[in-house]
Amino acid sequence: MSDAIFVSGLALHAYHGVMQHEARVGQTFRLDLVLDIDLAAASRSDKLKDTVSYDMVVKTASEAFCRRRYRLVEAAAGAVAEALLECCRNVRAVRVTVHKPHAPIAATFDDVGVTVERGRPRKHG
Numbered sequence: 001m002s003d004a005i006f007v008s009g010l011a012l013h014a015y016h017g018v019m020q021h022e023a024r025v026g027q028t029f030r031l032d033l034v035l036d037i038d039l040a041a042a043s044r045s046d047k048l049k050d051t052v053s054y055d056m057v058v059k060t061a062s063e064a065f066c067r068r069r070y071r072l073v074e075a076a077a078g079a080v081a082e083a084l085l086e087c088c089r090n091v092r093a094v095r096v097t098v099h100k101p102h103a104p105i106a107a108t109f110d111d112v113g114v115t116v117e118r119g120r121p122r123k124h125g
Contacts, residue, residue: 003039005052005091008032012062016070019104023069027102029076033061035084036093036119052088060087061096073098074114081118093119 042051064083070076099113
């Protein structure tokens with residue numbers, strides 16, 4: 001069994017995409033974040049120091065996602081995952097889903113996007 005902290009549906013306006021108009025106008029993306037973390041100490045202590053604050057998760061993800069323009073949402077999602085692992089030392093792994101509901105696709109669809117998972121290397125011995 002694994003504990004997790006999550007943020008769902010974080011709306012961020014950014015300029016990611018391959019098309020020129022995406023760079024000019026931008027669009028609203030939605031991010032779902034799941035952080036794999038042992039919450040046993042926090043559940044016993046009731047202290048913020050034993051967990052990760054939602055505010056820090058949102059701030060870190062927002063800054064990483066909006067810091068620069070990415071052509072691919074895969075790269076943007078990877079940047080968010082790496083930033084969360086960097087800032088949140090007690091997080092074992094992260095899953096970042098980027099929804100791009102206004103992707104320039106000649107089709108009717110509800111949603112498109114990517115999910116990336118990143119984790120810390122396992123220690124042996």
